[in-house]
Amino acid sequence: MGFYFNYVMQTTMFQPKGGMDMIGKAFARQVQRLIRYNTKVTKVAQDDSGVTVDWQDARSGATGQSKADWCVCTIPATILSQIEFQVSDAKKAALKALPYSNSVKIGLEFRSRFWEEKDAIYGGHSFTDQTIALISYPNQGMFSNGPAVLLGAFTGGAGGYRLAGMTPEQRIATAAAQGSVFHAEVHRREFLNGASFAWSRAPWILGCCATWTEQTRAEHYANLTSIDGRVVLAGEHASYYGCWMEGALTSSLDAVTRLHARALAA
Numbered sequence: 001m002g003f004y005f006n007y008v009m010q011t012t013m014f015q016p017k018g019g020m021d022m023i024g025k026a027f028a029r030q031v032q033r034l035i036r037y038n039t040k041v042t043k044v045a046q047d048d049s050g051v052t053v054d055w056q057d058a059r060s061g062a063t064g065q066s067k068a069d070w071c072v073c074t075i076p077a078t079i080l081s082q083i084e085f086q087v088s089d090a091k092k093a094a095l096k097a098l099p100y101s102n103s104v105k106i107g108l109e110f111r112s113r114f115w116e117e118k119d120a121i122y123g124g125h126s127f128t129d130q131t132i133a134l135i136s137y138p139n140q141g142m143f144s145n146g147p148a149v150l151l152g153a154f155t156g157g158a159g160g161y162r163l164a165g166m167t168p169e170q171r172i173a174t175a176a177a178q179g180s181v182f183h184a185e186v187h188r189r190e191f192l193n194g195a196s197f198a199w200s201r202a203p204w205i206l207g208c209c210a211t212w213t214e215q216t217r218a219e220h221y222a223n224l225t226s227i228d229g230r231v232v233l234a235g236e237h238a239s240y241y242g243c244w245m246e247g248a249l250t251s252s253l254d255a256v257t258r259l260h261a262r263a264l265a266a
């Protein structure tokens with residue numbers, strides 16, 4: 001029952017039409033010519049005059065460099081702590097001291113919206129102490145016909161590691177089987193397809209989101225978010241709204257505001 005009483009999960013919330021990634025796509029439309037896709041950063045160096053980033057094309061293997069006067073770096077701490085990064089020892093220590101949570105999501109597609117038709121469930125969640133942790137019901141497309149998708153699992157901790165260690169096919173089978181505790185016969189008869197994502201196995205992040213404690217914030221947060229020469233970090237890990245897009249956005253606004261003031265002063 002306490003799930004909705006978190007202070008960042010109040011009763012009125014909005015979603016972009018077409019899914020949350022519409023936000024990222026809207027940003028991309030504005031800066032399309034500036035984006036280099038499928039590119040892995042291998043080194044970030046700086047001096048008094050600017051920043052140089054070494055990179056490698058993830059498909060062709062070709063390497064190159066990009067240079068700028070200043071750098072807002074949004075690479076997750078899990079990755080940034082493993083590459084050559086020319087910043088202070090205090091900032092490096094902050095990056096290494098910041099673990100990330102592990103989470104797994106599984107989507108399950110069904111022939112019909114049986115949770116509405118049979119059980120009169122319209123949005124919300126069903127919770128379980130099984131590995132999947134919960135099922136989430138879509139709050140769009142209500143009363144419509146045809147296939148629909150449930151969030152068949154959203155879990156972390158020990159459950160997240162168990163699912164992450166499975167093959168995608170095993171994850172989907174596990175979610176369908178454990179979900180049958182709520183929707184027994186219909187879960188099997190109506191199932192069409194599924195997809196899963198394990199953040200801890202994604203090579204560009206190696207975890208879901210940063211997990212600060214009061215102790216690590218007191219010791220490292222100021223060093224992590226400070227402007228270091230010509231580099232400043234941004235992202236949900238550099239905010240007090242961890243694991244939320246709101247944290248990433250407020251962090252970026254803060255970072256560019258401070259960097260802009262520094263650039264003008266220089």
